[in-house]
Amino acid sequence: MKIILDFEENFGAAKEISCKNFHKVQTTMHPDFYGLYLCYQEIFKSLKTDLSILNQNRIHVWKDPNISKYLIVNNIQWYSYWSKIMPKNIKLLVNNFPQDIEKIELLNKIVSSEFIAFLSSTHHDLNKMNPERLQMLINKYISPEVLLNLNKTYFDKAHAKISLDLLAKLLSFTRNKLNYRNKIILEQRKSVFDELEQSCDIVKNLLNRSDFTLSPDQVWRSI
16 A cells, blocks of 8 residues: 555556557667666566466656667566467556655656565575576665665564565575575586587687686687
8 A cells, every 4th residue: 555655645546548459559668767677577487476467557658858768677577478368458647757856766666666575475486586687686676765664564673675584584485495496506607618619719718717808709700
């Protein structure tokens, strides 16, 4: 409810438009919120929850006088999902994108909270997850204030970064399981590099010689 009240109070009531074919609507991620889109893309790789059962039929879009397309800022989970599953008969909730810096920062907090809520309320396949990369993306793009409040809630610590412990709690896994998954990924990566090192002189030189400079001619000869 808090998020809904924030939208109405700070960004005005949305204009509702019926849409029969979302794929024909010209949309694009707002560049300032593209990092949050990357966070969603990462968790969609391991998502087990069937979003179709939620019967979502609306999405927020934003208008900016300098951009002709509708901008996606929040409801990014539905934008990501509908890019693969064509929705029918949905409603666009249209707001004007704020020009005030404080309201943009507020919007970032709201969208960051949306991501955390989605992450903690869905089920994931650990074998398809990269916990280290997800942790990095969250710390880079999610509002530090949102992460600070999460740490205070779970651990009573004034940290503005997500730890592996906190990530494990949000995902309903243990820290040990996330650590083990990171170890498996590292071993798989090392195995690939070992094979390449044995079969490709360029890779061998890149991995072992700090003074090695790769030239276009060397690339062409290796193809």
